[in-house]
Amino acid sequence: MTLKTRNLFKLATKEDPIHAHKILGISCLLNFIYQFYQLFVYGSMYLQDNPYTPILMGIHGCLSLSSFIFHVPLNRHKGLPMIYKESRLHAIVFSLRSVVCCLAFYYNLGLAYNIFFINLTMVLADLATSKYEAATKTMRGMPFGKDISEKDKKNVTYSNSVQQFGATMFMTCNIETAFSPMFSIQLAAFLMTLVRKAIISELDWHRIYAISLWLNVFVHKSHSDFGDMMSIIIGIYMFDYLRIQKGISKYYSWNFIFILVYLAKYYSIFEGLLNDTQSAYFINSVIAYYLARNIYMTRALWI
Numbered sequence: 001m002t003l004k005t006r007n008l009f010k011l012a013t014k015e016d017p018i019h020a021h022k023i024l025g026i027s028c029l030l031n032f033i034y035q036f037y038q039l040f041v042y043g044s045m046y047l048q049d050n051p052y053t054p055i056l057m058g059i060h061g062c063l064s065l066s067s068f069i070f071h072v073p074l075n076r077h078k079g080l081p082m083i084y085k086e087s088r089l090h091a092i093v094f095s096l097r098s099v100v101c102c103l104a105f106y107y108n109l110g111l112a113y114n115i116f117f118i119n120l121t122m123v124l125a126d127l128a129t130s131k132y133e134a135a136t137k138t139m140r141g142m143p144f145g146k147d148i149s150e151k152d153k154k155n156v157t158y159s160n161s162v163q164q165f166g167a168t169m170f171m172t173c174n175i176e177t178a179f180s181p182m183f184s185i186q187l188a189a190f191l192m193t194l195v196r197k198a199i200i201s202e203l204d205w206h207r208i209y210a211i212s213l214w215l216n217v218f219v220h221k222s223h224s225d226f227g228d229m230m231s232i233i234i235g236i237y238m239f240d241y242l243r244i245q246k247g248i249s250k251y252y253s254w255n256f257i258f259i260l261v262y263l264a265k266y267y268s269i270f271e272g273l274l275n276d277t278q279s280a281y282f283i284n285s286v287i288a289y290y291l292a293r294n295i296y297m298t299r300a301l302w303i
Contacts, residue, residue, distance in 0.1 A: 010197040015070050024063040025190065031056055032183050039176070043221045047175045053106050057099045060182060064095040069187065074132060083192040089128035097121040097171065098182035105175035105238060114171050114178070115258045122250060131213045139251060144206060152300035154208065159297045162236060163213045168254065169235040170216070172261050173228040182218040184212040192207055207301050210294070217290045226279040227270030229286060231261050 018020060035045040047053050080282050097117060104113040144153050167181035188209050194200045200208075220229050235257045242253040243260075264270065274282060293303075 002204065004199050007197055007199045010199070011193070013070070015084070021063070021066045021069060024059060024066055027188060028060050028063050031059070035179065036183075036218075039218060039221065045176045045179065045219075045222065047102065047179060048106060053175075054103060057102050057106075057179075060186070061096055061099045063186065064092045067092065082196045083189055085132040086128055087192070088189070089132065090125055091185055093121055093124045093128065094167075095177060095182050096184050098178055098185070101171040101178040104176050105178060109222050111172060111262055115255070118168060118254065118258070119251070124209065144202060147203070148300050155297045156210070156301060159294050160210070160213065162240065163216065163294075164240050165236045166232055167216070168230040168239075169257075169261075170219070172235075172258065173232065174222060176222040177219050177228070180216045183215065187212045203301065206298075210298050211300060214294060217287050220283050220287060223279075223283065226274055226282050227264065227268075229283055230270055231264055233286070235261065282284070 011022075035047070038045045046188075047056075050056075067088055072088055073082075075084060100117045101114045104110075104117065144156070148156075167184075170177035170181055175196055191200065191205045195205050197201060222231075223229055238257050238260075239253050242248045242256070243250055
């Protein structure tokens with residue numbers, strides 16, 4: 001990774017004269033570090049029992065909304081992964097999805113609310129695209145630089161897409177899985193700023209973004225049993241089949257999956273199938289497989 005520290009001064013701009021966005025960004029970064037520390041050390045972020053969780057979610061939401069103070073171009077840069085209007089709106093919408101889904105879990109509103117918020121997110125993202133649609137899709141058209149082959153680009157992009165499918169499924173499990181994907185979303189936007197200011201390269205963007213996606217897999221340790229993980233795995237493969245292979249509308253595909261998830265939770269289909277030891281072994285095996293598979297698929301970024 002090449003970090004051009006001599007360009008860090010470019011992060012100070014007239015558009016943020018009181019440094020509100022920077023203060024929010026540093027606060028959110030510290031919270032992410034703390035929450036993942038909790039997860040790795042204790043196996044849980046304890047967001048459900050934290051009386052400050054609503055405030056923390058509010059700070060993350062304000063960070064995304066404060067990005068409106070910056071001027072960004074309408075169209076994507078052809079050679080570098082830089083933020084533009086459509087991608088900024090998508091980042092805001094999907095960050096707020098995590099915020100409201102976390103709060104829905106925190107206040108025990110029920111899974112139906114999360115499903116509603118996910119659908120609302122898709123509608124808002126589509127509205128953003130209809131207003132500011134770029135020539136290429138947000139992630140599929142992300143520039144890599146000249147040293148990555150087209151085949152390797154497709155592998156990395158597919159790996160990222162599958163993990164984004166998983167992020168949607170995460171919104172249906174618990175407060176910690178709903179929170180975790182926000183790290184990749186908000187970090188990706190900041191990384192685009194670092195590319196724009198010539199502090200990191202486009203390849204560095206992909207490397208750091210990939211790692212931020214991989215961190216999400218460890219939130220599986222927060223599951224009370226292996227049922228939520230099974231729902232995520234089944235949901236990802238079903239969406240890939242229905243949406244990507246068969247071309248069925250994402251609204252039909254996701255809501256069909258959500259109905260199955262709702263029924264599985266309501267009727268406790270997976271409850272009691274594995275004991276605690278077996279469940280822990282299963283979850284750790286899936287984490288190991290996930291990391292090995294994604295590192296292999298994105299190996300072109302590292303060698």
